[in-house]
Amino acid sequence: MIEVRNLTKYYGKQPGIEDVSFEAAQGEILGFLGPNGAGKTTAMRILACYLPPTSGEARVAGFDVLTESREVRRRIGYLPESVPLYRDLTVSDYLEFVARLKGMPSSQRGSRIRRVIEECGVGEVRDRTIGKLSKGYRQRVGLSQALINDPEVLILDEPTVGLDPQQIIEIRELIRSLSGRRTIVLSTHILPEASLLCRRVIIINKGRLVTADTPENLKNRLRRSMIVDVVLRGDLEAARALLSSLPDVKSAAALVSKEGVHTIRVESRDDRDTREALSRVLVERGFGLLGVGTVDLSLEEIFVQIVTREELD
Amino acid sequence: MIAIYRRELGYFYNSIVAYIVTMVFVLLAGYFFYNLLAFFNLASIQVMQNPVATQRLSLTESVLQPLFANMSVVLLLIAPMLTMRLLSEERKLGTAELLFSYPISDWDVILGKYLAAATVLAGMIGITTLFPLLLLGYAEPEWGPIVTGYIGLLFLGMAYTAMGLFFSSLSENQVVAGVLTFGVSLLFLIIGWIAPFVPAETARVVSEISVLEHFGNFSKGIIDTNDVVYYVNFSVFFLFLCSRVLESNRWRS
Numbered sequence: 001m002i003e004v005r006n007l008t009k010y011y012g013k014q015p016g017i018e019d020v021s022f023e024a025a026q027g028e029i030l031g032f033l034g035p036n037g038a039g040k041t042t043a044m045r046i047l048a049c050y051l052p053p054t055s056g057e058a059r060v061a062g063f064d065v066l067t068e069s070r071e072v073r074r075r076i077g078y079l080p081e082s083v084p085l086y087r088d089l090t091v092s093d094y095l096e097f098v099a100r101l102k103g104m105p106s107s108q109r110g111s112r113i114r115r116v117i118e119e120c121g122v123g124e125v126r127d128r129t130i131g132k133l134s135k136g137y138r139q140r141v142g143l144s145q146a147l148i149n150d151p152e153v154l155i156l157d158e159p160t161v162g163l164d165p166q167q168i169i170e171i172r173e174l175i176r177s178l179s180g181r182r183t184i185v186l187s188t189h190i191l192p193e194a195s196l197l198c199r200r201v202i203i204i205n206k207g208r209l210v211t212a213d214t215p216e217n218l219k220n221r222l223r224r225s226m227i228v229d230v231v232l233r234g235d236l237e238a239a240r241a242l243l244s245s246l247p248d249v250k251s252a253a254a255l256v257s258k259e260g261v262h263t264i265r266v267e268s269r270d271d272r273d274t275r276e277a278l279s280r281v282l283v284e285r286g287f288g289l290l291g292v293g294t295v296d297l298s299l300e301e302i303f304v305q306i307v308t309r310e311e312l313d
Numbered sequence: 314m315i316a317i318y319r320r321e322l323g324y325f326y327n328s329i330v331a332y333i334v335t336m337v338f339v340l341l342a343g344y345f346f347y348n349l350l351a352f353f354n355l356a357s358i359q360v361m362q363n364p365v366a367t368q369r370l371s372l373t374e375s376v377l378q379p380l381f382a383n384m385s386v387v388l389l390l391i392a393p394m395l396t397m398r399l400l401s402e403e404r405k406l407g408t409a410e411l412l413f414s415y416p417i418s419d420w421d422v423i424l425g426k427y428l429a430a431a432t433v434l435a436g437m438i439g440i441t442t443l444f445p446l447l448l449l450g451y452a453e454p455e456w457g458p459i460v461t462g463y464i465g466l467l468f469l470g471m472a473y474t475a476m477g478l479f480f481s482s483l484s485e486n487q488v489v490a491g492v493l494t495f496g497v498s499l500l501f502l503i504i505g506w507i508a509p510f511v512p513a514e515t516a517r518v519v520s521e522i523s524v525l526e527h528f529g530n531f532s533k534g535i536i537d538t539n540d541v542v543y544y545v546n547f548s549v550f551f552l553f554l555c556s557r558v559l560e561s562n563r564w565r566s
């Protein structure tokens with residue numbers, strides 16, 4: 001649905017993005033992840049045909065964003081980060097205006113607007129002026145305008161920025177409900193959001209693509225050793241000594257102790273799974289084993305690792 | 314284009330903008346009309362004893378022609394106010410980014426906005442047709458010059474609007490757009506004044522590009538293709554420049 005090859009955009013001499021290539025299949029939610037100023041917005045603007053690329057190629061639904069821009073624009077829904085709406089219009093007037101601009105025939109316009117208003121949950125405010133709406137509702141109206149032509153591709157630039165936690169959850173739910181056969185590209189600098197919503201994540205930093213993978217694979221790839229937290233009852237030092245003596249264990253460190261219950265963090269050599277072995281010995285030696293669980297690196301940690309490693313290279 | 318036109322017209326008429334603009338224009342035009350008419354009245358009474366002078370006294374020349382000239386100047390003050398926000402506001406608020414992501418061409422935007430502002434101007438000019446109609450009960454005005462005078466005013470308004478739209482595309486600051494429009498359209502109006510002091514060839518050019526020069530014929534009741542072509546070209550030229558600016562903004566940003 002989206003193919004981007006060696007895409008480069010220079011602002012004067014300053015690169016916005018450099019040599020970025022990626023793809024997105026139909027129905028996929030693709031996340032753009034990166035710190036502020038990494039080039040996420042530039043990439044999205046190019047996909048939305050707002051900025052022409054300096055070099056490279058970007059195709060949306062099979063059409064080139066530069067030479068077949070109108071065909072692309074017919075098939076996308078775009079929501080810029082700042083959610084620029086006409087504040088003097090009411091929600092329904094605004095959607096009517098956008099539906100006309102997107103070339104919807106008048107016979108379908110009414111029903112499509114009703115449908116979108118319902119999907120995005122802006123029914124209560126349909127006759128209110130956009131300027132008087134809360135940020136959360138404005139975001140929903142922004143999504144409504146993007147959806148009005150029933151686009152094949154949705155491009156959302158930081159769709160949850162500036163919302164309160166409740167609104168963030170609602171908007172994420174909404175975005176998830178909008179996927180399906182639709183391809184969604186969204187950018188975010190909030191890492192858990194990417195792992196919650198996206199099937200694939202692209203990490204960009206300083207205009208360059210750092211890596212592209214599923215959130216799970218990213219975690220796996222970076223986990224050079226497996227980390228297991230063991231919760232047990234009994235003598236802490238004895239347990240620690242016992243665990244350290246196991247062949248696959250690199251280190252075992254006491255993490256917390258509370259009312260006789262200790263948590264020990266065990267790091268294995270390479271990525272060997274030590275869980276079975278260590279629970280067996282602990283039970284055999286009479287420790288009260290309360291829990292064994294792997295510890296995931298959060299996307300934050302992955303991100304920091306990837307970006308810092310990139311900078312070291 | 315129609316969607317943009319409707320939206321812009323809605324902006325003007327759903328807010329106070331169009332009404333204030335129309336009111337100010339009609340009040341000023343009314344004031345000029347009253348003054349000119351009162352002076353004409355006085356003059357007619359004074360020359361009543363002199364049949365030759367009475368013949369010389371013409372309603373068209375003494376009231377309508379100066380009225381059109383005055384209105385053309387007021388138009389110059391009002392047009393920039395209407396046009397200055399058209400494109401600069403879209404850029405300032407960031408709505409341009411969304412607007413140009415829709416499957417429409419730059420010309421849809423340009424023509425929609427141009428025609429909407431021109432419609433507001435036409436509406437306010439249209440209301441002033443009441444003034445010559447008022448004369449109907451008391452005198453026999455010549456209809457020809459009145460009709461052509463209004464056609465001239467419309468051409469003039471459209472020329473200023475096109476220029477205003479162009480300047481509005483240049484800056485995201487409305488004041489900059491407005492002042493530039495005002496300054497340059499004033500220059501186009503008075504550029505003919507320099508004609509007597511420059512070489513003959515230059516003088517010809519200067520008076521040919523003067524807005525005022527081409528307006529004169531209309532208020533005298535003459536429709537010269539020369540003048541029509543001038544105004545149409547004037548508008549098309551600035552609308553074209555405007556489309557170039559939109560295009561280049563995209564590449565530079």
